[in-house]
Amino acid sequence: MHCGLCLDACPTFRVTGLETESPRGRIYLMTQWKRGQMTFDEKQVKHIDLCLGCRTCEAVCPSGVPYGRIIEAGRSEVERMRRPTAKRWIAKTALRQLVAHPRRLRAFGAMTRVAQAVRLTSVVSSGRQLPALRAAFKPPADGVAPAIGTRPYRVAFLVGCVMPILYPQSHDAAVKLLQLAGCDVWFPQNERCCGALHAHNGDLQEAERLRDYNSRVYASGQFDALVVDSAGCGSHLKDFYPELKGRVKDLSEWLAEIGMPQPKRDVKVKVTYQDACHLAHAQRIKKQPRELIRSVPGVQLVEMRHPDICCGAAGLYSTLEAQMSRRILDEKIDDLTSTGAELVVTANPGCQMQLAAGLSARGSQVRVEHVSELLVRAY
Amino acid sequence: MPLTPQVIEELRRIVGRDHVIDGADDLRIFERDASIEGAVPDAVVLPANTKQVSDVMKVAARHRIPVVPRGAGTGLSGGAVTIRGGIALQVTRMRRILEIDPVAQTALVEPGVVNQELSLAAAPHHLFYAPDPSSQKACTIGGNAAENSGGPHCLYYGVTTNHVLGMEVVLADGSVHWVSGDAPDRVGLDLCGVLVGSEGTLCAITRIKVRLLRTPPSIATLLAAFPSIETASQAVSGVISSGIVPAALEMMDQVTVGAVEAHYRAGYPTDAGAVLLVEVDGIPEATRELIVAIRDVLAKNQGYAMREAQSPAERDLLWAGRKGAIGALGRIKPNYYLHDGVVPRSRLPQVLSAVGEIGEHYRLPVANVFHAGDGNLHPNILFDMRDREVLHQVEDAGEEMLRAVVELGGALSGEHGIGLEKNAYMPWVFSPDDLDAMHRVKDTLDPNGLLNPGKIFPDPSRRQVRLAGRTGFAVEAKWW
Numbered sequence A: 001m002h003c004g005l006c007l008d009a010c011p012t013f014r015v016t017g018l019e020t021e022s023p024r025g026r027i028y029l030m031t032q033w034k035r036g037q038m039t040f041d042e043k044q045v046k047h048i049d050l051c052l053g054c055r056t057c058e059a060v061c062p063s064g065v066p067y068g069r070i071i072e073a074g075r076s077e078v079e080r081m082r083r084p085t086a087k088r089w090i091a092k093t094a095l096r097q098l099v100a101h102p103r104r105l106r107a108f109g110a111m112t113r114v115a116q117a118v119r120l121t122s123v124v125s126s127g128r129q130l131p132a133l134r135a136a137f138k139p140p141a142d143g144v145a146p147a148i149g150t151r152p153y154r155v156a157f158l159v160g161c162v163m164p165i166l167y168p169q170s171h172d173a174a175v176k177l178l179q180l181a182g183c184d185v186w187f188p189q190n191e192r193c194c195g196a197l198h199a200h201n202g203d204l205q206e207a208e209r210l211r212d213y214n215s216r217v218y219a220s221g222q223f224d225a226l227v228v229d230s231a232g233c234g235s236h237l238k239d240f241y242p243e244l245k246g247r248v249k250d251l252s253e254w255l256a257e258i259g260m261p262q263p264k265r266d267v268k269v270k271v272t273y274q275d276a277c278h279l280a281h282a283q284r285i286k287k288q289p290r291e292l293i294r295s296v297p298g299v300q301l302v303e304m305r306h307p308d309i310c311c312g313a314a315g316l317y318s319t320l321e322a323q324m325s326r327r328i329l330d331e332k333i334d335d336l337t338s339t340g341a342e343l344v345v346t347a348n349p350g351c352q353m354q355l356a357a358g359l360s361a362r363g364s365q366v367r368v369e370h371v372s373e374l375l376v377r378a379y
Numbered sequence B: 001m002p003l004t005p006q007v008i009e010e011l012r013r014i015v016g017r018d019h020v021i022d023g024a025d026d027l028r029i030f031e032r033d034a035s036i037e038g039a040v041p042d043a044v045v046l047p048a049n050t051k052q053v054s055d056v057m058k059v060a061a062r063h064r065i066p067v068v069p070r071g072a073g074t075g076l077s078g079g080a081v082t083i084r085g086g087i088a089l090q091v092t093r094m095r096r097i098l099e100i101d102p103v104a105q106t107a108l109v110e111p112g113v114v115n116q117e118l119s120l121a122a123a124p125h126h127l128f129y130a131p132d133p134s135s136q137k138a139c140t141i142g143g144n145a146a147e148n149s150g151g152p153h154c155l156y157y158g159v160t161t162n163h164v165l166g167m168e169v170v171l172a173d174g175s176v177h178w179v180s181g182d183a184p185d186r187v188g189l190d191l192c193g194v195l196v197g198s199e200g201t202l203c204a205i206t207r208i209k210v211r212l213l214r215t216p217p218s219i220a221t222l223l224a225a226f227p228s229i230e231t232a233s234q235a236v237s238g239v240i241s242s243g244i245v246p247a248a249l250e251m252m253d254q255v256t257v258g259a260v261e262a263h264y265r266a267g268y269p270t271d272a273g274a275v276l277l278v279e280v281d282g283i284p285e286a287t288r289e290l291i292v293a294i295r296d297v298l299a300k301n302q303g304y305a306m307r308e309a310q311s312p313a314e315r316d317l318l319w320a321g322r323k324g325a326i327g328a329l330g331r332i333k334p335n336y337y338l339h340d341g342v343v344p345r346s347r348l349p350q351v352l353s354a355v356g357e358i359g360e361h362y363r364l365p366v367a368n369v370f371h372a373g374d375g376n377l378h379p380n381i382l383f384d385m386r387d388r389e390v391l392h393q394v395e396d397a398g399e400e401m402l403r404a405v406v407e408l409g410g411a412l413s414g415e416h417g418i419g420l421e422k423n424a425y426m427p428w429v430f431s432p433d434d435l436d437a438m439h440r441v442k443d444t445l446d447p448n449g450l451l452n453p454g455k456i457f458p459d460p461s462r463r464q465v466r467l468a469g470r471t472g473f474a475v476e477a478k479w480w
Helices: A011-016 A023-034 A042-049 A056-060 A067-081 A086-099 A102-117 A168-180 A196-200 A204-219 A231-240 A251-258 A287-294 A322-337 A349-361 A371-376 B005-015 B024-028 B050-063 B115-125 B141-147 B191-195 B229-241 B254-264 B284-300 B312-323 B325-331 B345-361 B388-407 B423-429 B432-445
Strands: A153-157 A183-186 A225-228 A248-250 A269-273 A299-301 A343-346 A367-370 B043-045 B067-070 B087-090 B097-101 B106-109 B164-170 B176-180 B204-211 B218-226 B248-253 B274-282 B304-308 B335-338 B366-370 B379-383
Touching: A011 A322, A023 A042, A023 A067, A023 B024, A042 A067, A042 B024, A056 A067, A067 A196, A086 A102, A086 A196, A153 A168, A168 A183, A168 A251, A168 A367, A168 A371, A196 A204, A196 A231, A204 A231, A225 A231, A225 A251, A231 A248, A248 A251, A251 A287, A251 A371, A269 A287, A269 A371, A287 A299, A287 A371, A322 A349, A343 A349, A343 A371, A349 A367, A367 A371, B005 B043, B005 B050, B024 B043, B050 B067, B050 B087, B050 B164, B050 B204, B067 B141, B067 B204, B097 B115, B106 B115, B115 B141, B141 B204, B164 B191, B176 B191, B218 B229, B218 B284, B218 B312, B229 B248, B229 B274, B229 B284, B229 B345, B248 B254, B254 B312, B254 B325, B254 B366, B274 B284, B274 B312, B284 B304, B312 B325, B325 B335, B325 B366, B325 B379, B335 B388, B345 B366, B345 B379, B345 B388, B379 B388, B388 B423, B423 B432
Parallel strands: A153 A183, A153 A225, A225 A248, A269 A299, A269 A343, A343 A367, B043 B087, B067 B087
Antiparallel strands: B097 B106, B106 B204, B164 B176, B164 B204, B218 B274, B218 B304, B248 B274, B248 B366, B335 B379, B366 B379
């Protein structure tokens, strides 16, 4: 079966026109390796490196080929076999030594804040992508944010690794929405990074370590749902944490399920919605965020021609494969700006960062927010 | 035969270093399209414009290298397979929509534009591009023009050739020409008509001017279940003979519906022997009236559980299911083999029971999904390439099904093209004189036989589709 329906859903195929940079080509490649019919060399590995892991192909595949699983397995094979480049070694080490440790990461965030204040970060190219950092998100001291009004639900909230540092305001808004919807919000203590970034970069070993650790943390509390406002983490938790089966919910998925109270005020804004790949394709959630956005009085939602095509962020991809990432981002910004929207909302920190970088490079005035930030303004 | 480093260098100078692929491992990725056979090209070249196509063609002509134009590689008859090696000329970088003229209702596109992208771009002008192959999310307009592709809505709107107004083409000698152009009718000898559907054997297509149509003000889509494929095909004959030509009239059997529902959850009844998907469009009063009449005919032919799409989203989902049907068959078996023969509509019940008998005789599962309204069959023989025992039976069953089509007065292909898959059967329907006439056209335009050699015309040196002895791509496709 090689019908090719996935081809034009693949962002790298769309910009290169190359079968070698398409899902069909990559599966072929990995199959040939597996069969020992193809020798392994850096040129072939490049095709695997260039995959964003956005899983759009998986969502459109009528045969149900689990591309996400295949590429993760392929990547871990690649990491095992290849001589690592300096860039990839740094990435792997940073993921293991920094991202996986919340305290170190927070300290790093604080340092970056200082560096930004004295304009040090504008010197480094990747520094320019970071948003201006504010004080990191801090859960309440007793570990619970109580529901406002009736409290039928108790949810756990994934604070995560980079989200509280890069986008504390998105977390603040998400927590407020949960409280308004009648949830006691529990912040599991000592929780660490979920391991999504590690798994996507072929470090399954570290991902498993983090899962085993976090699973014990989650087992220590009672909750109806583990609510996640970062699509990449949500998708990873759903795929990788069997004991949480059915209880991991994306913020918009959960809010749509339990229902939000009546909005209190109009939010007059023309907005477009960028599907986060790991929400739309990995979790197949496209309807709920749109319904929530439309439920806010005054909001006008205008769709892009291809809202569900990746923006090129894809975790560390924008740094590791900067050139391809920029080409994909360019098409995205064209599509985005042609809607005439003043605001773009999405549901993942990587997308927020990438879109903001792309827009500011064009000198555009369009703002970027998490869905939660838009919704909370209605209350 | 591998190309010499000098030739590769010449090609690189034309299209740029990154746009020539000649590494052995990379080339293997280009060995196939969506059909069952494959062959590795000697180089893949991705031009960016007409000039580059022309220059590549000149190099090929000078060195007598075969050239096979390739779009997205979603074809089902092996049209893009480089069976004699040579250059795969892939046009996927040429994907600009150059112009949409909302007044003239035309569009000028490069060949690599994806079919559905054109309709998306035309939508703000309340226009659409009518030919809608099931692979429209991925297939290119250039490939559609080369294969004269059809699609569900071609029943009412006509196939690709009815929508191509003119084309810019590059001939085997590298010369660039426009055939036909802006006029709504092709004037003079219809050269454009000769080239549309020539499957890359006469020219490479570099620009296409197509007709766009106004989006109908009202669309009604009806789903109906039937106890069997026979009753459903009688219902099809009933609708057509009552004088109604729906925009689309599609059938899927129970096997197909099961696979489709597993992915799309579009609400197709999985317990029915067959389902029909009927669509009519036009002014609201007309569609209402037609749907009532169609419901009546379907009910008289044992149609039940009829359901009309209540929203555009529901209609889109039903169509997504139908259009993804062949891909979804991968859920049942890893490989399919299909012919797209056409029979006169009155013969549908006969040919379908023949297909069923052939499948039973060889004990091979067959999934039917097809354009019932125009009698265009797609019996998919489902099998597993790893099971070496069945391969000969699959070949024989496919051939017998096609023979049944021809014996009932049908044609070899409705929309997929002849390509590699059916060229051996050409003498079943064409006399030596017919074939000779075609050969003379080919010789005039491509005297050295460099463009897509080994396609359409019977090739005495080669037995038809050879599954046995091939290592299928799907062999280990389930290793994860």
